[in-house]
Amino acid sequence: MTQDSKNILYYNPGSVFSNVGVLLIYQKNIQDQFELRPIPMGVDNISPWYIKLNPKGQVPTLVHQGKSIPDTLAIASYLDEQFKPSIFATEDSQVLALIEQWRQVRVLSLLSGMKTATQDVSQMAATLEASRQQVENYAKSNPDLAEAYKIRLDAHDDRSKILIDHDAYLMHKERLTKLLDNTEKALLDNNGKLLSRGQTAADVYAVSILYWLKSKLDKDILKSRPTIEKYYQEQASSPSFINAFKK
Ligand SMILES: N[C@@H](CCC(=O)N[C@@H](CS)C(=O)NCC(=O)O)C(=O)O
Numbered sequence: 178m179t180q181d182s183k184n185i186l187y188y189n190p191g192s193v194f195s196n197v198g199v200l201l202i203y204q205k206n207i208q209d210q211f212e213l214r215p216i217p218m219g220v221d222n223i224s225p226w227y228i229k230l231n232p233k234g235q236v237p238t239l240v241h242q243g244k245s246i247p248d249t250l251a252i253a254s255y256l257d258e259q260f261k262p263s264i265f266a267t268e269d270s271q272v273l274a275l276i277e278q279w280r281q282v283r284v285l286s287l288l289s290g291m292k293t294a295t296q297d298v299s300q301m302a303a304t305l306e307a308s309r310q311q312v313e314n315y316a317k318s319n320p321d322l323a324e325a326y327k328i329r330l331d332a333h334d335d336r337s338k339i340l341i342d343h344d345a346y347l348m349h350k351e352r353l354t355k356l357l358d359n360t361e362k363a364l365l366d367n368n369g370k371l372l373s374r375g376q377t378a379a380d381v382y383a384v385s386i387l388y389w390l391k392s393k394l395d396k397d398i399l400k401s402r403p404t405i406e407k408y409y410q411e412q413a414s415s416p417s418f419i420n421a422f423k424k
Contacts, residue, residue, distance in 0.1 A: 185240045188213060188214070194249050197382055199213060208420070223311060228322055231248075232328035233248075250280075264376070272378060276379050287346070308333065312330055
């Protein structure tokens with residue numbers, strides 16, 4: 178197999194959406210058909226070769242038979258199309274709505290954002306500004322990628338906001354509390370399932386994000402939420418989860 182014909186998931190082990198991408202592949206049981214290739218963030222993800230694959234410069238990105246698929250939801254739909262049976266139900270509006278609720282909590286803000294109104298974030302702001310400058314330099318020296326780099330700059334600015342804006346931190350903290358409260362209730366109403374129709378891509382998001390929250394933010398985050406804790410323990414004991422994250 179040549180380098181170009183390889184099927185690859187570009188990801189970063191510390192990133193929450195990379196967790197989602199990796200678990201999608203393991204849930205389909207197609208991990209032997211993909212190389213999971215970690216990339217250094219702040220370097221490779223803004224380089225021209227990567228921006229061509231994913232103009233937002235984010236992880237994960239799936240490359241399959243030469244086709245690039247950025248974004249976890251697009252990856253879930255694509256994998257279901259290409260590898261049967263379909264298991265993610267991304268055509269179901271209820272599934273999509275629930276996935277959106279999980280995606281809209283920017284957990285990075287809770288870990289590395291501006292937690293108090295007086296926190297000094299000047300160092301972080303300077304690092305982000307230097308990175309923005311680097312993106313602008315890449316854009317200048319790669320005029321053929323001007324449009325793609327505009328998309329990256331928007332993604333960069335959006336990320337900067339969640340890192341150095343205290344109101345953004347408060348908003349995401351509140352979103353997470355509401356999401357966990359709603360999830361506790363939904364699990365109670367649906368006999369321990371997230372959705373009454375059963376396992377879908379929404380579970381991949383929920384369990385991947387819970388795993389990230391527990392391992393990076395607060396191992397006791399589910400302490401007062403016994404139903405989610407039980408759900409999480411069940412999901413995390415599945416072979417796909419163990420193979421994806423625990424080996
Ligand atoms: N909507 C995207 C979000 C991907 C995303 O936000 N990735 C983050 C890591 S969790 C990223 O690559 N951030 C690095 C950056 O933008 O510099 C998806 O679902 O795949």
